[in-house]
Amino acid sequence: MSTSAQEILGVSRREGRRLMELWWQRMTEAAQTGHPTAYVFVMAPLSELLLTFDFVINAPEITSLQTAIRGQSQAYIQLAEDYGFSPDICGYVKADVGVQLKEGEHPYGRVPRPALVVTNNVCNTYLKWAEFWEHYYGCPVFTFDLPGWRGRESLREGTEAFRETFENDCRYVLGQLRELIEVCERITGKSFDIDRFREHLREANRMAELYHAVCDTNRHIPAPFNAPLEGVTYQGIANLYRGTPEGTRYFELALEEMRERVRLGMAAVPDERFRLVLVGTACYSHFRRFVELFSSWGGVFVHSTYMVFAGGGFVPGFGYDLGRPLESFAEQMVRATYWGWTGAMFYQQEWLDRVVRDWKVDGICFHGVKSCRTTSTGLPDVREWMRVQRNVPGLFIQSDLVDPRLWSDAQIKNRVDAFFEALAAHKAAVGR
Amino acid sequence: MELERIFDDLRALVEDPSFPAVRRWLEANPQGKVVGHFQVFFPEEVAHAAGLLPVKIAGAGGTVQVRQADARIAAFVCSIVRSSLELALSGRLDFLSLMVVPNICDAARNGCGVWVRSFPQMRVETLYHPHNASSAHAVDYLVGEYRRIGRVIEELSGRPITEDALRASIALFNENRRLLREVYRIKRESPWLLSAVESYLLVRSAGLMPREEHNVLLRRVLELLPQRPAKKQDRIRVVFEGGFCEQPPLDMLAVIQNACYIVDDDLMIGLRWITEDVPLDGDPWRNLADSYLNRSSYSPVQRDPRKPKAEMLLRRIREAGAEAAIVAAAKMCEPGLEEQVHYSRALDGAGIPHLVMEFEETMTVFEQVGMEVETFAESLLFQFA
Numbered sequence: 001m002s003t004s005a006q007e008i009l010g011v012s013r014r015e016g017r018r019l020m021e022l023w024w025q026r027m028t029e030a031a032q033t034g035h036p037t038a039y040v041f042v043m044a045p046l047s048e049l050l051l052t053f054d055f056v057i058n059a060p061e062i063t064s065l066q067t068a069i070r071g072q073s074q075a076y077i078q079l080a081e082d083y084g085f086s087p088d089i090c091g092y093v094k095a096d097v098g099v100q101l102k103e104g105e106h107p108y109g110r111v112p113r114p115a116l117v118v119t120n121n122v123c124n125t126y127l128k129w130a131e132f133w134e135h136y137y138g139c140p141v142f143t144f145d146l147p148g149w150r151g152r153e154s155l156r157e158g159t160e161a162f163r164e165t166f167e168n169d170c171r172y173v174l175g176q177l178r179e180l181i182e183v184c185e186r187i188t189g190k191s192f193d194i195d196r197f198r199e200h201l202r203e204a205n206r207m208a209e210l211y212h213a214v215c216d217t218n219r220h221i222p223a224p225f226n227a228p229l230e231g232v233t234y235q236g237i238a239n240l241y242r243g244t245p246e247g248t249r250y251f252e253l254a255l256e257e258m259r260e261r262v263r264l265g266m267a268a269v270p271d272e273r274f275r276l277v278l279v280g281t282a283c284y285s286h287f288r289r290f291v292e293l294f295s296s297w298g299g300v301f302v303h304s305t306y307m308v309f310a311g312g313g314f315v316p317g318f319g320y321d322l323g324r325p326l327e328s329f330a331e332q333m334v335r336a337t338y339w340g341w342t343g344a345m346f347y348q349q350e351w352l353d354r355v356v357r358d359w360k361v362d363g364i365c366f367h368g369v370k371s372c373r374t375t376s377t378g379l380p381d382v383r384e385w386m387r388v389q390r391n392v393p394g395l396f397i398q399s400d401l402v403d404p405r406l407w408s409d410a411q412i413k414n415r416v417d418a419f420f421e422a423l424a425a426h427k428a429a430v431g432r
Numbered sequence: 433m434e435l436e437r438i439f440d441d442l443r444a445l446v447e448d449p450s451f452p453a454v455r456r457w458l459e460a461n462p463q464g465k466v467v468g469h470f471q472v473f474f475p476e477e478v479a480h481a482a483g484l485l486p487v488k489i490a491g492a493g494g495t496v497q498v499r500q501a502d503a504r505i506a507a508f509v510c511s512i513v514r515s516s517l518e519l520a521l522s523g524r525l526d527f528l529s530l531m532v533v534p535n536i537c538d539a540a541r542n543g544c545g546v547w548v549r550s551f552p553q554m555r556v557e558t559l560y561h562p563h564n565a566s567s568a569h570a571v572d573y574l575v576g577e578y579r580r581i582g583r584v585i586e587e588l589s590g591r592p593i594t595e596d597a598l599r600a601s602i603a604l605f606n607e608n609r610r611l612l613r614e615v616y617r618i619k620r621e622s623p624w625l626l627s628a629v630e631s632y633l634l635v636r637s638a639g640l641m642p643r644e645e646h647n648v649l650l651r652r653v654l655e656l657l658p659q660r661p662a663k664k665q666d667r668i669r670v671v672f673e674g675g676f677c678e679q680p681p682l683d684m685l686a687v688i689q690n691a692c693y694i695v696d697d698d699l700m701i702g703l704r705w706i707t708e709d710v711p712l713d714g715d716p717w718r719n720l721a722d723s724y725l726n727r728s729s730y731s732p733v734q735r736d737p738r739k740p741k742a743e744m745l746l747r748r749i750r751e752a753g754a755e756a757a758i759v760a761a762a763k764m765c766e767p768g769l770e771e772q773v774h775y776s777r778a779l780d781g782a783g784i785p786h787l788v789m790e791f792e793e794t795m796t797v798f799e800q801v802g803m804e805v806e807t808f809a810e811s812l813l814f815q816f817a
Binding site for chain 2: 124125129135143149152153164165179256348377381
């Protein structure tokens with residue numbers, strides 16, 4: 001299906017909004033009808049499997065983020081703090097706790113109660129988050145254990161050590177997958193249909209190819225999209241519509257649009273001067289402002305680590321073997337955990353190295369999220385490593401994911417402005 | 433007097449960031465290698481069986497000023513992660529050949545990446561203990577993970593870990609755990625014989641010296657304790673919860689013990705994680721893995737649906753005959769702070785008085801803590817009187 005150039009421009013935003021509204025409609029209906037809803041996380045969502053059982057998927061990181069986009073996160077966070085949660089706890093957790101304490105009432109609709117929670121250890125806070133629902137609702141919680149990145153030597157591909165570790169991890173993940181299938185069968189009363197599962201895998205394979213192709217369009221100068229802005233929609237669709245024809249179609253359109261923008265020379269940031277990578281997340285309570293602080297200097301984010309670790313785990317080489325669906329699903333989960341979910345956060349310099357080279361990056365913004373140790377603990381160290389080892393300038397700023405109380409506009413603007421002044425001098429010195 | 437001298441020596445050991453017992457061991461074993469392991473649990477027997485010395489790295493308390501680590505780790509991260517890195521960056525851990533960081537939390541796991549970048553000459557590994565503890569596949573997986581760490585250790589030591597050697601190490605550590613259980617029995621039954629600070633020193637020092645020496649020390653202390661001329665006092669009996677990773681300063685424990693008997697706690701729980709003897713028959717790797725999952729304590733950094741943590745705390749309180757609890761959490765400790773919410777609600781539900789507090793290993797002023805604990809203890813003494 002091809003679309004005219006006029007229609008294609010802006011389609012990813014329009015379709016993204018439509019699909020997001022549709023998702024909220026399904027969630028709200030599930031809240032009213034009691035249709036089984038599974039709570040999952042954007043790192044290791046297991047959607048392909050859960051959709052096979054017709055669960056409505058709720059991704060609470062997305063609903064929490066949306067409370068901030070709507071400027072209402074603080075009220076939810078304060079409810080959670082009144083309940084007993086510390087100011088130093090993950091803002092996503094507290095925004096969601098606030099939503100749950102208000103019986104699912106959310107600016108976009110109603111969040112249904114969980115029939116099943118599938119938590120995992122890719123972010124250890126997921127385990128604690130799930131325990132809140134477990135205490136609050138008494139709902140079943142399946143803990144999907146995903147052993148991740150181990151260190152420089154143990155996961156060096158092609159070695160005997162890697163093979164042994166990978167095989168041991170895959171056996172464990174496959175075993176848990178079969179246990180989870182039994183849980184899903186029990187909750188829904190439906191038998192596992194491997195052919196349906198295979199179809200979801202097929203769609204996910206196609207979506208992964210398209211997701212990479214969309215990211216690759218940003219190698220072009222000027223970049224056709226701004227990674228935190230359009231990227232957050234891509235991430236949302238990649239998680240909520242993973243393994244579905246609607247999701248695949250969305251990325252076909254997004255790719256078509258980005259290629260058209262490249263063909264027309266349309267830039268995400270007019271007069272692009274600086275090409276940047278964002279390490280970590282944006283601050284969603286001040287989302288537009290966050291991006292504007294950079295775009296006002298002609299700075300565009302051509303990629304972000306968030307698009308990697310919260311973008312479906314579509315690591316390079318991703319692809320399910322449809323001839324052995326369960327085994328292949330387990331293997332891809334393990335690979336995604338190594339390289340997409342944990343490696344991209346804890347040992348990200350190798351990914352940054354590649355992106356700096358291939359996306360022609362001038363500088364890196366490291367956004368430390370005060371309430372998120374998962375994404376933020378080692379950022380100052382990576383920044384220093386990229387500066388010393390690769391001569392790539394980096395900016396370190398701090399605020400939060402969704403807590404507006406932690407945004408300090410003047411302080412952040414001062415740091416961003418000083419960074420761009422230094423970056424301009426650096427670019428001139430290295431002759432770019 | 434002998435007991436007092438022992439405890440003085442242990443305090444000096446625990447508060448000395450140069451790890452003097454490790455350096456003494458290296459002088460006696462010039463070819464010896466040392467494995468550092470971060471909180472909470474590490475199967476030390478695996479290192480011991482290969483002839484290596486396992487050493488617990490659990491922060492620097494207030495003994496070292498954190499300078500270099502602050503430039504590498506974000507400010508909103510707990511102190512133990514930063515001060516442990518500082519120990520290494522300042523050269524105090526130059527004896528380590530391997531550092532193992534279990535996947536206890538996101539700060540520690542992310543911090544492992546910092547260690548990898550900072551010390552290219554040192555082997556650094558993350559060890560993944562299972563969180564899906566009720567899975568039928570968890571033990572098999574953990575056997576594989578322990579064997580993986582075993583292979584790393586074999587590479588370093590240059591000698592294979594035989595099953596017999598591993599069994600011998602398990603026997604040694606079983607003895608250590610048995611002696612520590614005895615320490616805790618005394619603490620529960622006659623807390624006036626052993627203060628919270630003293631029992632803490634006995635546990636903490638286990639990770640700082642060879643276990644052979646520690647077993648000798650514990651046996652001697654256990655011989656001497658019953659002869660101690662100490663009298664029971666009218667104090668409330670509390671359980672202290674929240675010391676599973678970052679450690680409260682010794683002076684904070686001293687302030688608490690001035691007002692209460694701490695009759696049980698989770699301080700350095702990793703060194704007491706396994707609660708029964710690890711079997712010596714059969715496959716020792718499997719026995720270690722099985723014991724981690726099935727003969728073990730609880731903590732906020734392990735998910736095990738068979739051991740709901742709030743229920744486990746209530747059980748600890750009940751079994752220790754405690755009247756109340758102090759539910760603490762280290763500053764910026766995500767799992768500890770989150771667990772505090774559930775602990776507190778469960779204690780409310782069970783009608784057990786409790787005091788909620790935060791601490792940091794670097795704290796130096798304790799007036800506030802002292803006042804809070806005294807007020808708490810006095811209110812209970814009147815209530816129970």
